[in-house]
Amino acid sequence: xxxxxxxxxxxxxxxxxxxxxxxxxxxxxxxxxxxxxxxxxxxxxxxxxxxxxxxxxxxxxxxxxxxxxxxxxxxxxxxxxxxxxxxxxxxxxxxxxxxxxxxxxxxxxxxx
Amino acid sequence: xxxxxxxxxxxxxxxxxxxxxxxxxxxxxxxxxxxxxxxxxxxxxxxxxxxxxxxxxxxxxxxxxxxxxxxxxxxxxxxxxxxxxxxxxxxxxxxxxxxxxxxxxxxxxxxxxxxxx
Numbered sequence: 001x002x003x004x005x006x007x008x009x010x011x012x013x014x015x016x017x018x019x020x021x022x023x024x025x026x027x028x029x030x031x032x033x034x035x036x037x038x039x040x041x042x043x044x045x046x047x048x049x050x051x052x053x054x055x056x057x058x059x060x061x062x063x064x065x066x067x068x069x070x071x072x073x074x075x076x077x078x079x080x081x082x083x084x085x086x087x088x089x090x091x092x093x094x095x096x097x098x099x100x101x102x103x104x105x106x107x108x109x110x111x112x
Numbered sequence: 113x114x115x116x117x118x119x120x121x122x123x124x125x126x127x128x129x130x131x132x133x134x135x136x137x138x139x140x141x142x143x144x145x146x147x148x149x150x151x152x153x154x155x156x157x158x159x160x161x162x163x164x165x166x167x168x169x170x171x172x173x174x175x176x177x178x179x180x181x182x183x184x185x186x187x188x189x190x191x192x193x194x195x196x197x198x199x200x201x202x203x204x205x206x207x208x209x210x211x212x213x214x215x216x217x218x219x220x221x222x223x224x225x226x227x228x229x
Contacts (some may be wrong), residue, residue: 004155031215042116042202042219043156056216090155094215101146101217103156 004093004104012110018079021107023091025072029102032074034066035090037106043090049074078109086111114139116205118220125193125227133188133223135203144206145186146217147177149199156202162186173197193227200224 005024013019025032031050035043045058049068063079072093078085088106115138125131137143144163148156160171167179177188186203201224204217 006155033215033217035217035219040221042204042221043217045216045218048215050215058216092156092217101158101215103148103158105155108153 004091004102006089006091006104006107008107009105010108010110012112013081015081015083015111017081018077019081019109021076021078021089021091021109023074023076023093023104025074025091025093026102029093029095030072031094032068032072033092033094033101034074034076035092036060036085037088037090038084039087046076081111083111085109114205114207114218116203116218116220118201118203118223120223121221122224122226125225127195127227127229128192131190131193131197131225131227133201133203133225134185135187135220136183136185137203137205137218138184139205139207139218141207145177145179146204146206147171147175147186147188148202148204150202150222151199159188159201193225195227195229198225198227 004026007022033048034046037043046060048056052068065077067075090106091104092101094101117136146161147159159175160169162169162179170176175190200222202222203220
């Protein structure tokens with residue numbers, strides 16, 4: 001059973017740039033969620049994808065967008081980066097419904 | 113507003129002693145409850161979950177948690193702490209489907225557990 005893998009592990013971007021983060025879901029999981037974890041805080045829900053459609057979104061602006069592909073892998077795109085976007089971005093996959101969120105190790109994004 | 117509170121920023125325990133990391137929640141309906149652990153520069157590792165049934169849930173690495181509906185609490189416990197348990201612990205709640213919670217997790221701010229030799 002494969003886990004959730006995220007790439008890249010670390011990334012440095014300049015304010016105003018755009019970034020794409022990638023996530024490969026655990027085998028058999030058809031739902032993927034993205035979380036932002038700022039330093040010293042708990043993860044905050046960004047959005048969730050199920051069957052390639054966004055079906056839930058947290059309190060994040062539209063410049064945060066995503067995609068889910070037929071193989072259940074996913075991307076998180078952030079446009080017009082701001083300094084406050086610096087955080088650890090976590091991807092979590094799960095079967096739809098109650099069980100088992102499996103998290104990846106995250107991508108550490110630094111915006112300078 | 114839906115929220116999770118972890119009232120202690122840090123818990124210090126001597127190795128071999130029991131530990132408790134506290135969590136209370138404010139979510140309507142019958143939420144699912146989780147504990148995760150995070151080691152430095154790593155993602156979240158699942159420890160245990162409560163969905164329904166017995167209020168005492170046993171999880172990975174000897175951890176357990178007690179669900180108390182009247183107190184809306186879900187405290188994490190371990191009878192005998194190890195130095196290797198030192199990490200950041202997060203309590204999380206998934207609101208029930210009836211309140212439109214889909215698969216969203218609401219996390220507490222985290223509690224740093226320090227186990228001293």
